[in-house]
Amino acid sequence: MNNTAYTQPALFVVNHLMYLDHLEQTGREPDFLAGHSLGEYNAVVAAGALDFEAALCLVKRRGELMAEVTDGGMLAVLGIAHEDVEARLTEFGLTGIDVANQNGPLQTILSGKKTDLAVAERRFADVANCRCIPLNVSGPFHSRYMSHARSDFDADLARAHFGPMRTEVVSNYTARSYGSRRPAELLSEQITNAVRWVDSIRYLMARGVDSFVQVGPGNVIDGLTRKIVAQCEPLPAIELESADEVTAEDSGDSSFPVSTGRARGRTVENLGSNAFKASFGLALPYVAGGMYKAISSAEMVVAMARAGMLGVYGAGGVDLDEVRTAIRAITNELTEGQSFAVNYISSPSAPDKEEAFIDLLLAEDVRLVEASAFMSATAPLVRYRASGLSRDSQGAIERRNRVMAKLSHPDVAQVFAQPPQERLVRQLVDSGAITAEQGELALLVPLADAITVEGNSGGHTDGGILEVLYPSIRRQVRELERERFGTESIFVGAAGGIGAPEAVAVAFLLGADYIVTGSINQCTVEAGTSDSVKDLLACVDIHDTRLSATGDMFELGSKIQVVRKGLFFPARANKLYELYRQYESLEAIPSGVRKQLESKYFKRPIDAVYDDVTRHLSPAALKRCNENQQAKMVAVFKWYFMMSTFAALSGDPDWRLDYQIQCGPSLGAFNRWVRGTELEDWRGRHVDAIAVTLLDAACDYLTSFYGEAGATAPGLDADSRPIQTGHSRPRAERPILTGENA
Structure with a gap:
């Protein structure tokens, strides 16, 4: 069990079963959920954002990837505040060590290479009131050394489908509620960043929480939390909305990415x-x-x-x-x-x-x-x-x-x-x-x-x-x-x-x-719609749509906006409308054009198309077609629009070039925006x-x-109400804390 590849899925399952037992025994849902390190996955499941099986697969994969990083360990530094720990690391020149956990007022966990941690243990031994305990773990968790594992794990997170949270979850990475942030993003950040447990509890205290319950084996998390409540003040109100101080300038990008760590003055x-x-x-x-x-x-x-x-x-x-x-x-x-x-x-x-x-x-x-x-x-x-x-x-x-x-x-x-x-x-x-x-x-x-x-x-x-x-x-x-x-x-x-x-x-x-x-x-x-259509749509750019004739209001000359990239439909649809305006019957269309319609557009003889059409016409419509040759032509032309729609929805490969895909340029703007992210593939x-x-x-x-x-915003009158302020939330009690006591 010292190998995290086995520890993580085992502990996740035990935590989950104990949470189910807690609900059965108390009959009470929590107001908030927080999980220490691995426990955050239990919290996300308890909040309803991820089902148990999907989460277990993620945890198993997370453990396997983290277990591959073996050149390192973790060291607990007790007796001094974590601000002092960070200052001492700088003083000692130990720049290769990261703070992994801020567990308590006087408990900080460090991660790094074993040689660096050995030096840190000797140097901290000379600091008053300080003692160190090497942890029996298999790698330097929550540190920069997990970046390769995080990179591989991001692909698994991108495939996971996270739903809405029925209960607020506090993130290890931000020490704030998930809010509008995507779970995949925060769980990814957690792998290479510190577990900010002290600030997480201080955040809950500021939200009015005064009752904490640990769910999971042992009582380590419960003990840490009691010390934080007794010795620390709630977060100041001004800090409650500032989850993560990263700006566009810090990232070197003046635009905003698909996911961002910027602190927000406005939320969704x-x-x-x-x-x-x-x-x-x-x-x-x-x-x-x-x-x-x-x-x-x-x-x-x-x-x-x-x-x-x-x-x-x-x-x-x-x-x-x-x-x-x-x-x-x-x-x-x-x-x-x-x-x-x-x-x-x-x-x-x-x-x-x-x-x-x-x-x-x-x-x-x-x-x-x-x-x-x-x-x-x-x-x-x-x-x-x-x-x-x-x-x-x-x-x-x-x-x-x-x-x-x-x-x-x-x-x-x-x-x-x-x-x-x-x-x-x-x-x-x-x-x-x-x-x-x-x-x-x-x-x-x-x-x-x-x-x-x-x-x-x-x-x-x-x-x-x-x-x-x-x-x-x-x-x-x-x-x-x-x-x-x-x-x-x-x-x-x-x-x-x-x-x-x-x-x-x-x-x-x-x-x-x-x-x-x-x-x-x-x-x-x-x-x-079909996967083949989605494959096409995922490649659409802002100039890849155009107006074409429409089948449902064909005679009126109404227009629809459709995809043109790699498709003949818009050109052929407009050609059919031109023929309708130019000729009074199918027989009046020149033979060369008729052959092109049969071979390229309809992919069958016009008579066969009309036979198919008559099987779906009402008696009144059939009578009108038999009496009016232009009405008959319109019925045949509309068959093409019907088939192009059906082919797109079903993914018919024989009609691939004639798919009717109604779409505006906004999809092109979206595709450009998500390029290079997990949202580039429509399957994500x-x-x-x-x-x-x-x-x-x-x-x-x-x-x-x-x-x-x-x-x-400046320049807008108050009546325009561009952004409404949200309602304040009531005082909450009874959070559930799912813990990891590695």
């Missing part, structure tokens, strides 16, 4: 609107928007919800039975009632389908929809909204069914910032679709609870500039609310072009209550992790410009 909890987060039951003001064909998958929604953010299931173009299955899978996973939304795309040409979709949402008790592509309020949308309206015991209107509208036109914003038209509400009441009371209440509240202003994005886009659209629409919404209701209850978020921390920061500086991302999320593990990208990473880096960006004082 301070971004956006606290009222928005409270209203929707979120911890962070971040939404992963809906992407059609379930690219925004049920798995993506669950991951976002468990991380305290909002995920939107991409129900557009998905069969109703499949939508129902996905909704039930989501609700079964979210046992704590976390928030989620379902994308609701306007279908004015298919009102029956829209009505059936609303029937499904109401039957499955879906409380929030993301309404997209609406130009006006439709009867099914108003029915969904009104069906959830009632009055509570105090007479206040309760909004059970909530609407988050995504739009890019001021005219559409006006629709959602006001109640629906009385005529439309009366029709619903008269038909029995809603009650008379629901109809009355529908005229007293705006149609939307939140409005997302969308700039240039992937998929259908007007190419709007977010910095132009957002202030104008936000101001318009506020004026309409004040005029009609005398309040400002609608939350206004920002979307489109958000793929880098600077863009996140700009959105919040514009006054966004929340942000919505899309393109960057389809290149994640959870995205419901989890939708919740990249969200927190972006928010975290945006905080660094804001702090680097405006410093740590003040919530409002």
